[in-house]
Amino acid sequence: MIAKAAPPALACWLLLAPLTPTAQAAPSPADPVFPGLGSTAYDALDYHLAFDYLADTRTVAGTAEITARTRQPLRELDLDALGLTVRQVTVDGRDAQFRTEEEKLTVHLPHRAAGGQRLTVKVEYTADPTARLPHTGWVPTATGFALAGQPNSAHTVFPCNDRPDDKARFTVDVTAPDGLLGVAGGTPAGSSRRDGRTTRTYRYRAPMATELLQVAVGDYRLNEHRGPDGLPLRDVVPPARLAAVRPALDLEYGQLEWIEQRLGPFPFESYGLLPVDTDAPDAFGFTGLETQTLTLYKPGFLTQPEPAIGSHMMHELVHSWFGDSVTPRSWSDLWLNEGHADYYGLLYRYQRGWPDGLGLTSLDDRMRAVYADGDQWRHDWGPVADPNAADLFEEQRYLGGVLVLYALRQRVGEQAFDRIERGFLARYRDGSASTADYVETASELAGQDLSGFLDAWLHGTRTPPMPGHPDWTVRPAGS
Helix, strand or coil: CECCCCCCCHHHHHHHCCCCCCCCCCCCCCCCCCCCCCCCCEEEEEEEEEEEEECCCCEEEEEEEEEEEECCCEEEEEEECCCCEEEEEEECCEECCEEEECCEEEEEEEEEECCCCEEEEEEEEEECCCCCCCCCCEEEECCEEEECCCCCCHHHCCCECCCCCCCEEEEEEEEEECCCEEEECCEEEEEEEECCEEEEEEECCCCECHHHCCEEEECCEEEEEECHHHCEEEEEECHHHHHHHHHHHCCHHHHHHHHHHHHCCCCCCCECEEECCCCCCCCCCCCEECCCCCEEECHHHHHCCHHHHHHHHHHHHHCCCECCCEEECCHHHHHHHHHHHHHHHHHHHHHHCCCCCCCCCCHHHHHHHHHHCHHHHHHHHCCCCCCCCCCCCCHHHHHHHHHHHHHHHHHHCHHHHHHHHHHHHHHHCCEEECHHHHHHHHHHHHCCCCHHHHHHHHHCCCCCCCCCCCCCCCCCCCC
C-alpha cells in the first residue's frame, strides 16, 4: 500500500549462511495498534468463502466456512465481524447460538471444545457494500464491488480472525449475474452456470492474511499474458478503460524481471492488476493496495506516463514479498512492509532516471533529505516501529523505514544487506515476522550483533548518526 548491477544468486547466499525454516511463533496476546482485533484462542486454518452478488439490491449473500484449531479449551469462539447481518451459524454441522456486539460475533459452541480440537464454523450472512460503517473493506462500484480490507476491515466483508499473523488457506466462490464477471485472487478452479448466474471458484495456493483478500464483481474483462519464466499474469480490467491502462499493464514483465533479480522468484502462482471500475475519489483511501496476487488500483492513476507511475507500481509489486508472502506479525511491524516497498521503489525510480517529487535523482540525496527531518518525524509520528492507529500510515512507516534500511546497508555493506533481505524472505515465506525477527536475521547473516544499532533506529526518540555520512545533520524538532 502507498499513500502518497544484479546481486548474486539466492543459492550462493544460502550456501554462505544457510537458514532453516522457522516455526510460526505463537501469536502475541493483542495487537499493539488494534488491540481489539482477533483472538489468540484458536488458529484459523482454512476459509471457504462464498459471495453471491444480488444486482437488484446491490447486496451480497455471503457464506464463511472457517476451519480452526483451538489453542485452549473453549465454550465460545469469537470472530471479528462488523456490519454483517448474520442469519445462521453452525458448528460442525450443528446449529449454534450466537450474539453480535460491537465488532465481534461470538459463537456458543454446542459442546465444550478441548485444546487442539478442530472445528468448522459456518456463518451465513448478508452484507451491503454501500453501508456506512465506522470503517469498511468494501469498495462499491456502479456494477458491483471490490475489496480493500487493510488494515483492520476484512471483517466488514466476512467474519474472520482478523489478525495479520493468523494466515490460512482460502477458497472463494463468486457468483454474479450474466453480463458481470466475478473474480478473486489466486487461481481459477472451475465454474458453473445456472439460471442466468455464473459461479466461479478460486483457490489461493499459499496461506494468506485476511486483509489481503481480493474479490470483485463488475463489468470486467480479463487481460491475460505471461511474465518471466511463464508466470501467469491476469489483469482484471473494465473494458471501457482497457486501452487507457494497457501501457501500464505492459510494464509488469519488465518490473518483475527487475525485482526478481534482487529478491528472488515471485512468491505466488500469478500476479495481476485490478483497476477498479470507479472514479469516486473516496472509494478507498489508497492509490494502490497489495491484495494478494491481484493488486487494486484507482484506474485514473494507471493512465499516466511511466515516469509518473513506475516507482509506485514497483512499490506495490514489492509487497508480494514484503507484506503478502511475509506478513507483519502485528501492525506495529508495518514498516517492514512499507519501508521495503518504498526502498525498492525508489531504487527503481533512480535507476530509471526519474526525478522524485523533490527533484532529487539518487537514493543518497533523498535519504539525506529524510535524515534531516528525522527528529521531527519521531516527534510527530513516533519511532519507526512504534506506531499507533492514528499515525500508522504516516511517512515514518514509509520513508522512515527506508532510512532504517539505508542505515543498515551503510553499516553492513551492500553484499551483507542483500543476504539479509533474501535470507529474511526465505526464512519467513508464507508466514509472518516481527521487527525482532528481522533484527535477529540481520545479526545472524551479517555476522555481528546489530540489535543495539537497529533498536536505536527503530525505537529511539532521536535520530542516530548515519554510518558513512558524518556530515549529515538533523534539524531540531519544531524548527
